[in-house]
Amino acid sequence: MDNRGFDLEDRLEALEDATLKRSLTPVDRVAERGYFAPPSGSELPVLDSTEALVFASNNYLGLTDDQRVENAARQAAATVGTGAGASRLVTGDTMVHRDLERLLAETKGTERALAFSSGYAANIGTITALEPDVIFSDEYNHASIIDGCRLTDAETIVYDHCDAGSLRSKMQRRLDAADADTDESWLVVTDSVFSMDGTVAPLAEICDAAEAFGAWVMVDEAHATGLYVDGGGVVQAEGLEDRVQIQLGTLSKALASQGGYVAGSEELIECLVNDARSFVFSTGLAPPAAAAASEALHVARHGDARERLWENVSHLRDGLESMGFTVLGDSQILPVLVGDREDALALASALEDRDVVAPAIRPPTVPDGTSRIRVAPMATHDEEDVVACLEAFREAGAEVGLL
Structure with a gap:
């Protein structure tokens, strides 16, 4: 019988030969040393x-080892429990989640926010739930954005990194090629801070381009949340809350916890609660993680x-x-x-x-x-x-x- 399995040894050898094989190196604690x-x-x-x-x-x-953040996690575990126990739509929705989402919405200047089990889940869940016809994506966007694009039926058009002029020309080309009567939905997606290059997207220029063509803008603030004005991200630093329809981020970086979030209008969050499969079919964020993130955001804003x-x-x-x-x-x-x-x-x-x-x-x-x-x-x-x-x-x- 033919072997229809997988030659994992060859795969690992190829990674080794290309100096691309990664290994896990445990550390005793998550801190500056x-x-x-x-x-x-x-x-x-x-x-x-x-x-x-x-x-x-x-x-x-x-x-991650701040006493206030650790105490918040301990109290949530003792009061609410160590895990959510179910999807938020079943019995996994707690007051700890609601408190975090209230604070996130306040910080991001939006009507509402929604916590996901990871930033990855927030990206793929949001993009697939929106079901855009066309996505315009920065060429250096995070893998979770790329995978979210792949999981949709949308045509994904990649524009040059942090180049609003490239975005505008790609949008014009798409418009010229499309039927004049089309009612396509367009979504522009970008990180705000890019994790491998340290670059910051020109968000105001991206908003200008998107508005010229009637597109929505989605900004992933994973590497910016908590670091800018009032604990917000680049969107807050540049005063673009009213021009960016969808703000995302993680709780696992500056906020010293685990999970992700989406912030936007009441209607956006209601749609995600109902249609984002990575939210609907995932157990809710663990209450200690939600409480830790909430306290970390408070510290970021006021410390x-x-x-x-x-x-x-x-x-x-x-x-x-x-x-x-x-x-x-x-x-x-x-x-x-x-x-x-x-x-x-x-x-x-x-x-x-x-x-x-x-x-x-x-x-x-x-x-x-x-x-x-x-x-x-x-x-x-x-x-x-x-x-x-x-x-x-x-x-x-x-x-x-x-x-």
């Missing part, structure tokens, strides 16, 4: 004895964590550029451009030898010739930590011949 274990497969990990500085996390505000983060970002960018490194982007994500894949891997390894964790990002995640080290500081890194990171880059860069 920790003890890491070498890849252990299915065995229990054994933590290394050297503590490393973490400049690779999306825990931008450093709130000084955002200011401390941006101070660290400025210090790191200035220091890296003064050494001669090219740092991309305009956000809290600082991609240090290396170029060659092997050089990037060598630099990441040399940094790790100096107890600084900052990963090499290489193709196919980024285009050929643009391999980089993705540096992401936290608000909880102190000045000594930032100086140690910079010194590690100076020594490691010299060791591998990049400085």
Whole structure:
């Protein structure tokens, strides 16, 4: 009988040969520093004895071990339970969820918000529930947006990264090719902060283009929520709440929890409650996660964590550029451009030898010739930590011949 299974050994060997095979490296805690274990497969990990500085996390505000956030999660677990127990449409809808959604809507300047079990689920659920005829998508959008586009019957048209002129020309071309009497629904989708490049989408120009053609705009604020004015994202920083019909984000980055959200009009949220399959057919977000995110958002809005983060970002960018490194982007994500894949891997390894964790990002995640080290500081890194990171880059860069 023919073997119709899968040759997994060959797949893994191919990944190994291409230096693309990834491994899990457990850490003792999620914070600005920790003890890491070498890849252990299915065995229990054994933590290394050297503590490393973490400049690779999306825990931008450093709130995962904040006492207030931890206490909120504990109280929710003790009062409501550790899990929702069912879909929100069955018995999994609790006051903890409603409190989080109220605060998210207030922060995002919308009528209502809806919490999903993940940011990934929020993206695919929203795009598929809307059932657009045509989607215009930034070429560097997150995989969850790309997969959401693939799951619809929509024609997806990709425009050049952060280029509103490219978007406008693609929309005009589509209009010229379409029947003049068409009633197509058009959706423009973009991240606000792009996780591998640190770039920030020109949202006002994107809104201008969309409005010129009557399209809706959907913005994923995964890497921006909590970091800008009043704990909002780029949409809030630029005052575009009335021009962006759909705002999304995650609770798992600056908000130190798990899950995702969508914010918009009352009608949008009601449609998602009924039609977003990733919401309808998923158990509700765990109450401790919802409570942790709610408290983290409160801290982001009313504390000084955002200011401390941006101070660290400025210090790191200035220091890296003064050494001669090219740092991309305009956000809290600082991609240090290396170029060659092997050089990037060598630099990441040399940094790790100096107890600084900052990963090499290489193709196919980024285009050929643009391999980089993705540096992401936290608000909880102190000045000594930032100086140690910079010194590690100076020594490691010299060791591998990049400085």
